[in-house]
Amino acid sequence: MPMDSVMGRARALWEGLAQVPVSFAPPGGVDVVVSPRSGLCPDGWVGVVALGGSAIVTAPSDGIAVLVRDALRRLPVEAVTDGALVRQVLPVARVLGPAALSYVSPAGFRAVEAGASSVERLSAAHPDMRRLERSAGYEDAGEAALDEITSPAFVVREHDRVIAAAGYRAWPGRTAHISVLTAPEARGRGLARVTGSLAVAHALAVGMLPQWRARRPDSLRVAAALGFEEMGFQLSVEVEGLSPDFSDAG
Missing domain, CATH: 3.40.630.30 (Gcn5-related N-acetyltransferase (GNAT))
Structure with missing residues (x-):
C-alpha cells in the first residue's frame, strides 16, 4: 500500500467521523462545517484535523461555525492545530491536544523482535x-x-x-x-x-x-x-463563553 493510498484512507476516516459531508480541500484549505455529533472532538466542542496540508473543522452550531471560520481564516493551515495560536484568534476555554496522527503501510512497517522478552x-x-x-x-x-x-x-x-x-x-x-x-x-x-x-x-x-x-x-x-509516518494533527477546542447551541452570528 503506497503512502498516498494511506493518506487517502486516513482522510476518509476523519471525513466519516465528522458525521456530516466534509472534505479535505486542496493544500492550504480549511473546510468548516456544522456537526453537533462530530466524532472529531467532545460534544459541544470544535474539532480540527489537519492531514496532508489541508484541514477539516467541525463546530457544534451555526453561530460557532461562523466564528471559527472567520478566526481560522487568519491562520495558515499549518497553524490551525496549534493550540497557542488558535487561542490568539478565538476565545478558548479549554484545549485538548494537539495530538500527532501517524500511519504506516505494510511496506513501511518495521517489525521489532521480542528478543529475550516472553x-x-x-x-x-x-x-x-x-x-x-x-x-x-x-x-x-x-x-x-x-x-x-x-x-x-x-x-x-x-x-x-x-x-x-x-x-x-x-x-x-x-x-x-x-x-x-x-x-x-x-x-x-x-x-x-x-x-x-x-x-x-x-x-x-x-x-x-x-x-x-x-x-x-x-x-x-x-x-x-x-x-509510522506523521501525517497531521488533531486538536479539540471548547469556545469560551458560548453554549454549543449558540446561533446568533452577529
Whole structure:
C-alpha cells in the first residue's frame, strides 16, 4: 500500500467521523462545517484535523461555525492545530491536544523482535490489564485506553506481572487505533516497541490501517521506530463563553 493510498484512507476516516459531508480541500484549505455529533472532538466542542496540508473543522452550531471560520481564516493551515495560536484568534476555554496522527503501510512497517522478552496474548478484560493500568497511573492509562481495545492484548510479563501491553481498537474504515502502555519502572527497555510491533502486525495481517495518535515525544519515538509516518494533527477546542447551541452570528 503506497503512502498516498494511506493518506487517502486516513482522510476518509476523519471525513466519516465528522458525521456530516466534509472534505479535505486542496493544500492550504480549511473546510468548516456544522456537526453537533462530530466524532472529531467532545460534544459541544470544535474539532480540527489537519492531514496532508489541508484541514477539516467541525463546530457544534451555526453561530460557532461562523466564528471559527472567520478566526481560522487568519491562520495558515499549518497553524490551525496549534493550540497557542488558535487561542490568539478565538476565545478558548479549554484545549485538548494537539495530538500527532501517524500511519504506516505494510511496506513501511518495521517489525521489532521480542528478543529475550516472553510475549503472550490476553483479553482486554483480563484483570492483569487493569493492574497494569493502576501501576501506570490515571493519566497514562487514560491516554493508552487499553480498556477500549477490540484486538487481543499483546503483553510482556516479569515476575508474573504484566509490565507492558499493546493492542488496538477497531475504528471505522478498517482502521486500527493502536494503544500501548508500559509500567513506569519498565520504561526505557524497548517493551513498547515489542508489544506495539505485535499489535501493528496483527492489524496489517487482516488488512487494517494502523493509526498512532500521540502527544508525548516518547510515544512518537516508538511510532517512528515501527515505521509510522506523521501525517497531521488533531486538536479539540471548547469556545469560551458560548453554549454549543449558540446561533446568533452577529
